[in-house]
Amino acid sequence: MSPLKLKKGSTSHSAYNLRPTFSDVSERHTIAVIVDNEAGVLARVIGLFSGRGYNIESLTVAEVDHEGHLSRITVVTTGTPQVIEQIKAQLGRIVPVHDVRDLTVEGKAVERELALFKVQGTGDKRIEALRLAEIFRANVVDSTLDSFVFEITGDVGKIDAFADLMRPIGLVEMARTGVAALSRGNQ
Amino acid sequence: MNKQTGARQITGAQMVVKALKDQGVDTVFGYPGGAVLPIYDEIFQQNDIRHFLVRHEQAAVHAAEGYARSTGKPGVALVTSGPGATNAVTGLTDALMDSIPIVVLTGQVPTFMIGSDAFQEADTVGITRPCTKHNWLVKDTDALPRVIHEAFHVATSGRPGPVLIDIPKDVQFASGTYVGPKQVETSHYQPRLKGDIEAIEHLVELIETAERPIFYTGGGVINSGRAASQLLRELVEATGFPITSTLMGLGAYPASGKHWLGMLGMHGLYEANMAMHDCDLMINIGARFDDRITGRIDAFSPKSQKVHIDIDPSSINKVVKTDVPILGDVAHVLEDALRLWKARGRKVNTAKLQKWWSQIEQWKTVKCLSYKQEGKIIRPQYAVERLEALTKDHPNRFICTEVGQHQMWAAQYMGFEDPNRWMTSGGLGTMGYGQPAAMGVQVAHPDGLVINVAGEASWLMNMQEMGTMVQYRLPVKQFILNNERLGMVRQWQELLHGERYSSSWSEALPDFVKLAEAFGAKGIVCSDPDDLDDAIREMLAHDGPVIFDCLVAKHENCFPMIPSGKAHNEMLLGEAETQGVIDAKGSVLV
Structure with missing residues (x-):
């Protein structure tokens, strides 16, 4: 039995040894949670993650059904299969939660993130930034004589790659929305 | 308008x-x-x-x-x-x-x-x-x-x-x-009550073939309502399987029932813990594999198939991996299980079951709760046992407790025949719970005999409620096992911290008789085992709130005990076995 790969604050060093019979391989899951759009509901979800020591890699939330007052929270989290099961069960237990869907289990989901990049520079750097933006289909949404703000959408990997390329060119600031996701297919 | x-x-x-x-x-x-x-x-x-x-x-x-x-x-x-x-x-x-x-x-x-x-x-x-x-x-x-x-x-x-x-x-x-x-429009919050019928069928199949089965029941049976307790009793009697319960579940199955093994867990009975460790089928009904119950997880009941009936999906597979999870209300699931099992011919593996019971009878001969009442000092176990003997026939008895050694002794030495008769702080372990809880019980049951079995330290945490009880004439009996120590803390310091008793004694205690009188209640003090029965009778006979200050042995430890980080079959049964039992790894546990 190898030790659990859990982050700081976990119980892996406690002699409680709570999870010996489960797989210890960490997985990344995208979970969609449909909730009543009421005061404090986001705090309930976040409080659950912090209170029980789960990870949040990204989180997005917005109202998706104005008449039904329903919001959709998309959480990207990592954990062992047993932790992921617990996260879903614990989310499902929150009273204003209507539905919990593990998009990673349901099949390959469409995942998109929007990001804004501010890139500073003149001369060759400025031209290179524009050229790369074109390759990545990023739009210029603001411009000065020595800077651009690019808007880019894509999956997490694409945005990470764009950031890696822009960094040496003069990336000074970045804002990311976190992942929004839907399952593929007609269901 | x-x-x-x-x-x-x-x-x-x-x-x-x-x-x-x-x-x-x-x-x-x-x-x-x-x-x-x-x-x-x-x-x-x-x-x-x-x-x-x-x-x-x-x-x-x-x-x-x-x-x-x-x-x-x-x-x-x-x-x-x-x-x-x-x-x-x-x-x-x-x-x-x-x-x-x-x-x-x-x-x-x-x-x-x-x-x-x-x-x-x-x-x-x-x-x-x-x-x-x-x-x-x-x-x-x-x-x-x-x-x-x-x-x-x-x-x-x-x-x-x-x-x-x-x-x-x-x-x-x-x-x-x-x-x-x-x-009001119906709430979308509607937890599922009926269990999955295929899973229940699987449970019935396991019941039919199990060689060493055990029911492990918890507070969920009591929360499910009286029907759940009735169905549980019927299932236990019909199958003849042994049954143990958590602290929270006491009373769902009667303590006088012949299949009863007593409470399990850290201070549970030897036969209950040994049976949990050696069973081949564990049927968990409304319990949650709490760490006080399981002890060391990787050595917890290693040979068993585990069935878990729970209404909360987050309880299933939280701590212990379950082979047959059944999500639903205890009463609904037990009803289906009983019906299916009867329809399939009420089969159990009688021969193997007999062998299993003879093994359990052998464990019972250890008599893990035995102690000797000698001399002029009341042992706390004796005080609880006498209280039990003098009150168990009351048709309407309710027991509350505070938290600590007295709580465990009450759970070990008192018998509960019905659900909703035992109120104790299980999960949170709240010192100061018992006295106000007893007050609430007495309000709900004006004719009931409500006793709060307490330790003096816990009791002081909410002692102001004596005023409420006097004001509303709530005749709750405060039965305080007074050892002038924080007994459970002291016990752990003895076993784990080199007998350095850091802040675990109760100094400057009030005179409980005078305290009772100051509130306008009755106070009784008892220190002699020969006077104990009469003093308890005096407490019971008084129509009004009573503080009973029972002066008991100061350094008594609560046994049996599964030390932290140990398995169910590694129990301590008495003082002689306590030397160096908890290793460094175990001592980080609470």
Whole structure:
């Protein structure tokens, strides 16, 4: 039995040894949670993650059904299969939660993130930034004589790659929305 | 009159009282303050709901818990904003850990002052979010009745728990339209009651073939209602399987039943823990594999198939991997299981079962609870055993406890024949729980014999409630096992911390007889084992609250004990075995 790969604050060093019979391989899951759009509901979800020591890699939330007052929270989290099961069960237990869907289990989901990049520079750097933006289909949404703000959408990997390329060119600031996701297919 | 609907307008405070009545509430425990005065004004002007004035808000919540646990109905507490709400937090957490349905109403500063650090303002819904099943801040009087009805629904549906409604003072004053429970649209919160029939069939198959089965039951059986206990009894008698229970589940199966092995866990009985360790089929009904029960997880019942019946999906596979999970209400699942098992011919593996029982009988010969009462000092086990002997025939006996050694001795040496007769803080381990809980039990059962088995240290944590008991003539008997020590802390220091008894003695204790008299109650002190029976009879004969100061042996340890980090079959049975039993790894555990 190898030790659990859990982050700081976990119980892996406690002699409680709570999870010996489960797989210890960490997985990344995208979970969609449909909730009543009421005061404090986001705090309930976040409080659950912090209170029980789960990870949040990204989180997005917005109202998706104005008449039904329903919001959709998309959480990207990592954990062992047993932790992921617990996260879903614990989310499902929150009273204003209507539905919990593990998009990673349901099949390959469409995942998109929007990001804004501010890139500073003149001369060759400025031209290179524009050229790369074109390759990545990023739009210029603001411009000065020595800077651009690019808007880019894509999956997490694409945005990470764009950031890696822009960094040496003069990336000074970045804002990311976190992942929004839907399952593929007609269901 | 509302111009649009023609419905009569009433104030928020009137709505609170009306909604409580419509929910069948007859009792409220509370403490007034500025932010709940309009509600208190309405309570004053009616006679259907009785209000009991406690002496501390924590006690109001524990009293509501005692009321709920002894009746199966939700308990209600009413406290003011700020400190009233923060004092309720321990009770809310206690109720959450033990799944007790209670509704707590808190006052709040007026909506236009929220966030301004007003006098007696606290972010009550923020503070209580992690310690309630759900909570609401009501900012609109028209929403108030719907929220109150929904709150009762949430508190009592699925896995029960505490809910809190925070009501700003201007919402209590403003008028709105009242709606009754029947007029409110159905909540989307509807936990599933029926278990998956295929999983139940699997359980029945396992019952038919098991060689060394055991029922491991918990508070979920009691929360499911009396029908669940009846069905459990029927299933146990019909199959002939042995049964053990957690601290929370005592009374679901009668202690006098012939299949009863006693409580399991850290201070559980030898035969119960050994049977859990060696079984080949464990049927967990409404219990949650708490760390006090399992001991070392990787050595927990290694040879068994585990069936887990629970209404809360997050309890399943949380700690122990389950082979057959059954999500549903205990009574519903047991009914289906019994029906299926009977239809398939009531089969069990009789020959192997007989062998299993003879093994269990052998474990029983260890007599893990034996002790010797010698000399002129009362041993605490003896005190509890005499209390049991002199009260067990009372038709309406309720036992509450505080937390510590006395709690374990009460669980070990007292027998519970029915559910809802045993009120103890299991999950949170709240010292100071027993006295106010007993108060709530006595309010719900005026003719009941309510005894709070206590330690002197725990008891002092909510001793102010003697005033409440005297005021309302609640004849609760406080049976204090006084060893002038924080007994369980002392025991752990002896076993784990080199006998360095850091802050674990009770110095400057009050004279409990004089204390009782100061409150206007009766005090009895007893230190001689020969006087004990007469003193207990004197306590029982007194029609009124009694503090019974039972001076017991000071350094008694609670056995049997599974030391931290050990498995079920590595129990300590007595003093002789305690040298160096807990290694460094075990000592980090609580």
